[in-house]
Amino acid sequence: MPIQILMPALSPTMEEGNLAKWCVKEGDTVESGDVIAEIETDKATMEVEAVDEGVIGKILVAEGTQGVKVNELIALLLEDGEDESALEGADTAAPAPSAPAQATDAPAKPDAAPAPTPAAPSTEKGDRIFSSPLARRIAAQEGLDLKALSGTGPRGRIVKRDIDAALAAGTGKATPAAPEAKAAPTAVASENKTISVDDPIFKLLPDYDAIPNSNMRKTIAKRLTESARDIPHFNLQVDVEIDKLMALRKELNSRDGADYKISVNDFLVKATSLALTRVPDCNVAFTDGAILKFKRVDMAIAVAVEGGLITPIIKDAASKGLATLANEAKDLAARARDGKLAPEEYQGGTFTISNLGMFGIKSFNSIINPPQGGILSVGAGEQRPVVKGGALAVATVVTLTLAVDHRCIDGSTGAAFIKELKALIEDPIALML
Amino acid sequence: MSDTNFDVIVVGAGPGGYVGAIRAAQLGLKTALVEAKHLGGICLNWGCIPTKALLRSAEIYEHMKHAANFGLGAKDVSFDLAKIVERSRGVSKQLSGGVGHLLKKNKVQVFDGYGKLLGGGKLSVEKDGKVFTTLSSKNIIMATGARAKSFPGLEPDGKQVWTYMEALVPNEVPKSLLVIGSGAIGIEFANFFHTFGADVTVVEALDSIMPVEDAEISAFAKKAMEKRGMKFKTGTLVKKLDKAADGVTATLEKGGKTETIKVDKVITAVGVVPNVENIGLEAAGVKLDERGFVAIDGYCKTSADGVYAIGDVAGAPCLAHKASHEAIICVEKIAGVKDVHPLDKSLIPGCTYCEPQVASVGLTEKAAKDKGYKVKVGRFPFMGNGKAIALGAPEGLVKTVFDEKTGELLGAHMVGAEVTELIQGFGVAKTLETTEADLMHTVFPHPTLSEMMHESVLDAYGKAIHF
Numbered sequence: 097m098p099i100q101i102l103m104p105a106l107s108p109t110m111e112e113g114n115l116a117k118w119c120v121k122e123g124d125t126v127e128s129g130d131v132i133a134e135i136e137t138d139k140a141t142m143e144v145e146a147v148d149e150g151v152i153g154k155i156l157v158a159e160g161t162q163g164v165k166v167n168e169l170i171a172l173l174l175e176d177g178e179d180e181s182a183l184e185g186a187d188t189a190a191p192a193p194s195a196p197a198q199a200t201d202a203p204a205k206p207d208a209a210p211a212p213t214p215a216a217p218s219t220e221k222g223d224r225i226f227s228s229p230l231a232r233r234i235a236a237q238e239g240l241d242l243k244a245l246s247g248t249g250p251r252g253r254i255v256k257r258d259i260d261a262a263l264a265a266g267t268g269k270a271t272p273a274a275p276e277a278k279a280a281p282t283a284v285a286s287e288n289k290t291i292s293v294d295d296p297i298f299k300l301l302p303d304y305d306a307i308p309n310s311n312m313r314k315t316i317a318k319r320l321t322e323s324a325r326d327i328p329h330f331n332l333q334v335d336v337e338i339d340k341l342m343a344l345r346k347e348l349n350s351r352d353g354a355d356y357k358i359s360v361n362d363f364l365v366k367a368t369s370l371a372l373t374r375v376p377d378c379n380v381a382f383t384d385g386a387i388l389k390f391k392r393v394d395m396a397i398a399v400a401v402e403g404g405l406i407t408p409i410i411k412d413a414a415s416k417g418l419a420t421l422a423n424e425a426k427d428l429a430a431r432a433r434d435g436k437l438a439p440e441e442y443q444g445g446t447f448t449i450s451n452l453g454m455f456g457i458k459s460f461n462s463i464i465n466p467p468q469g470g471i472l473s474v475g476a477g478e479q480r481p482v483v484k485g486g487a488l489a490v491a492t493v494v495t496l497t498l499a500v501d502h503r504c505i506d507g508s509t510g511a512a513f514i515k516e517l518k519a520l521i522e523d524p525i526a527l528m529l
Numbered sequence: 530m531s532d533t534n535f536d537v538i539v540v541g542a543g544p545g546g547y548v549g550a551i552r553a554a555q556l557g558l559k560t561a562l563v564e565a566k567h568l569g570g571i572c573l574n575w576g577c578i579p580t581k582a583l584l585r586s587a588e589i590y591e592h593m594k595h596a597a598n599f600g601l602g603a604k605d606v607s608f609d610l611a612k613i614v615e616r617s618r619g620v621s622k623q624l625s626g627g628v629g630h631l632l633k634k635n636k637v638q639v640f641d642g643y644g645k646l647l648g649g650g651k652l653s654v655e656k657d658g659k660v661f662t663t664l665s666s667k668n669i670i671m672a673t674g675a676r677a678k679s680f681p682g683l684e685p686d687g688k689q690v691w692t693y694m695e696a697l698v699p700n701e702v703p704k705s706l707l708v709i710g711s712g713a714i715g716i717e718f719a720n721f722f723h724t725f726g727a728d729v730t731v732v733e734a735l736d737s738i739m740p741v742e743d744a745e746i747s748a749f750a751k752k753a754m755e756k757r758g759m760k761f762k763t764g765t766l767v768k769k770l771d772k773a774a775d776g777v778t779a780t781l782e783k784g785g786k787t788e789t790i791k792v793d794k795v796i797t798a799v800g801v802v803p804n805v806e807n808i809g810l811e812a813a814g815v816k817l818d819e820r821g822f823v824a825i826d827g828y829c830k831t832s833a834d835g836v837y838a839i840g841d842v843a844g845a846p847c848l849a850h851k852a853s854h855e856a857i858i859c860v861e862k863i864a865g866v867k868d869v870h871p872l873d874k875s876l877i878p879g880c881t882y883c884e885p886q887v888a889s890v891g892l893t894e895k896a897a898k899d900k901g902y903k904v905k906v907g908r909f910p911f912m913g914n915g916k917a918i919a920l921g922a923p924e925g926l927v928k929t930v931f932d933e934k935t936g937e938l939l940g941a942h943m944v945g946a947e948v949t950e951l952i953q954g955f956g957v958a959k960t961l962e963t964t965e966a967d968l969m970h971t972v973f974p975h976p977t978l979s980e981m982m983h984e985s986v987l988d989a990y991g992k993a994i995h996f
Contacts, residue, residue, distance in 0.1 A: 148867075176865070228962030230937050237935065251868055256937070256962055 543570020907989025
């Protein structure tokens with residue numbers, strides 16, 4: 097039975113690619129390692145090498161075909177001793193991705209000296225490296241990179257003798273970073289997928305300055321990657337009118353002897369905290385064993401600082417008055433920008449508010465700050481036409497977007513919170529109660 | 530019969546030869562199999578299989594004698610040796626017939642005669658001293674097996690001094706029996722005849738019985754058999770056998786001291802020698818190794834082009850499953866099948882069907898230490914296993930040897946009921962190169978004897994639960 101040549105995955109994330117060019121034609125003899133085709137992904141063009149030797153029997157996907165799915169059958173290779181008749185009845189349907197890609201039982205002529213077939217650890221099946229548990233453990237102990245080794249076990253599996261051979265030959269050493277990475281498996285998982293500064297793609301790009309990643313940058317990258325990857329986010333959006341709130345704010349701030357200046361954001365912090373105490377099912381964190389329902393609202397406020405952002409926390413925000421909130425927020429923000437916050441002032445928090453209104457952003461979606469269950473994104477307050485009692489009117493409107501962790505907060509729960517929040521903002525006197 | 534040219538010719542139809550022939554035919558090769566005596570070879574006709582049939586009778590007899598332990602009554606428990614032997618022969622016959630059927634089904638052409646290499650890809654087939662055909666092939670596989678070894682002064686005569694051939698078809702149970710050699714063959718016959726009433730003494734030249742086994746396991750088995758009344762003399766040589774009408778007097782020597790022992794019969798089981806004579810190895814230019822076996826490479830190829838050798842004739846361990854495995858490797862390599870790998874002999878399990886049974890795979894504790902491994906050793910006794918207690922078989926031990934550094938399972942050694950059926954679990958583990966972690970994560974069914982395999986692994990890392 098002819099050997100099936102499948103569309104290879106050239107990167108872990110590749111799902112499809114374009115068959116840019118065939119470097120062989122039907123009837124050509126190929127050896128293992130010969131370049132048979134060029135595959136184009138959205139990022140690069142790469143060469144596909146033959147894994148087996150034989151004669152190209154049939155090309156099934158024409159040159160220039162776009163969007164060829166990984167593992168789709170693209171050609172059939174005739175083994176030594178097979179002629180074109182073998183193509184008849186050969187299964188030309190794309191096999192299930194996990195189906196063995198080649199028949200191992202196919203006999204050649206008995207007196208033909210069979211050439212040893214160098215087996216690559218990952219073949220048509222994709223980028224998975226087949227290796228024994230013992231090989232993996234010794235490789236980890238010795239700092240070997242399995243990707244750099246080829247396997248001699250069944251179907252190219254990397255086994256102990258391959259590791260021993262690599263150690264004896266001094267090959268396959270992993271980059272020095274690898275042993276350190278062992279200590280933090282989650283970091284490995286996210287960092288492995290990060291493009292390297294050595295990636296050849298950057299040679300094609302304009303000159304650049306490389307700004308080393310600060311610790312803050314690394315933390316942002318790590319935590320938000322984990323959050324975006326692991327937390328099922330969904331968003332709820334609502335428009336709220338803040339005319340009454342603006343009026344109340346003006347009144348409060350213009351009182352005689354006022355030793356505070358309340359911002360719109362302070363109102364929103366207060367309203368959000370109160371809404372969370374009224375809908376405590378949204379003041380939660382998801383863990384593998386239980387949903388933690390917090391008995392207090394500690395509100396984190398995203399503050400942009402030089403080189404990143406930080407989230408100082410107003411503890412027990414729901415029970416604090418607007419003046420206290422305003423002063424505390426002002427103090428925290430100032431010290432955040434000066435880099436003078438104590439760790440306990442920015443670590444923790446049960447919920448976050450992020451406000452880009454001052455930049456004129458109408459609405460946006462934030463990434464949840466784990467382990468919190470939700471984050472509220474506040475857009476710019478602006479005058480918009482609204483319909484009131486069947487007539488067009490003008491109102492000052494802010495668009496709020498709530499992002500929540502669906503593992504612990506469902507749509508109706510989030511909506512209940514939003515409803516409470518909207519009511520509090522649009523009737524701000526209630527905040528005084 | 531006119532067609533004498535084949536893709537593959539296999540000489541010898543034992544567990545190496547017939548398996549190789551069937552596989553070759555399955556791979557589409559035109560295959561001939563040349564056999565002078567029995568399809569299935571020694572294994573099926575005069576070895577592994579008929580002894581298991583005899584030992585099954587012994588096992589049931591033993592159970593019947595102890596029926597009261599299980600709340601059962603059995604009066605006048607007796608045996609009929611002729612019937613026991615008849616059953617054993619019947620089992621061999623049935624299986625030999627099965628092999629014939631398989632060969633036919635796979636269209637292997639069987640030639641009844643002695644095969645002899647002529648060189649140049651030719652092989653003569655003789656019957657009754659006459660060559661009746663000459664076959665030719667670019668691939669000839671020699672699977673001629675081995676036979677009992679004999680030492681000067683200890684030569685078997687088939688009457689008072691037996692090999693396994695006579696011991697398999699006894700007319701009566703000898704009153705007293707001397708078994709020379711405590712490998713699997715010697716120990717199994719010693720157990721069989723002891724169960725049916727013989728006064729059995731086993732002599733072993735080395736310091737422990739079943740010398741290839743782990744010392745702890747060997748000592749455990751010896752103690753258990755001694756408890757049942759068998760006698761062992763280790764570190765002892767048999768200097769001579771004096772035959773008389775009323776028995777055989779054996780002169781034994783241990784540490785310079787000699788003693789004599791008089792017995793009805795003697796069984797010599799001091800190993801096997803390869804059948805390398807009169808098969809034309811010289812004519813074909815096939816070289817032997819320093820031990821007298823045919824020298825082969827990892828794919829069973831000999832020093833002569835187009836000639837291969839598998840099984841006992843190609844070297845130790847002389848075990849049926851090793852022969853069968855080599856057969857597959859050899860034939861698939863010839864056929865050009867991809868992904869053929871040389872046999873790793875450290876992965877070949879060994880089984881001895883004494884009471885209690887012994888089974889092992891990989892390195893003994895001592896061998897591992899001699900190789901420089903720092904080891905972690907786990908042990909679990911049958912006494913701690915529910916199924917063993919329920920079976921009434923609380924005697925036994927499962928021992929595992931790990932490399933402390935990598936967690937590699939270096940060896941597994943077992944003694945006790947049914948361990949020959951358990952060892953392949955560790956064989957799979959070793960072949961897949963699992964570490965202790967994978968074995969610990971494996972769920973073993975309850976209640977089974979196999980749980981002791983799990984516990985032994987856990988014990989190596991101080992985590993055993995039931996002991």
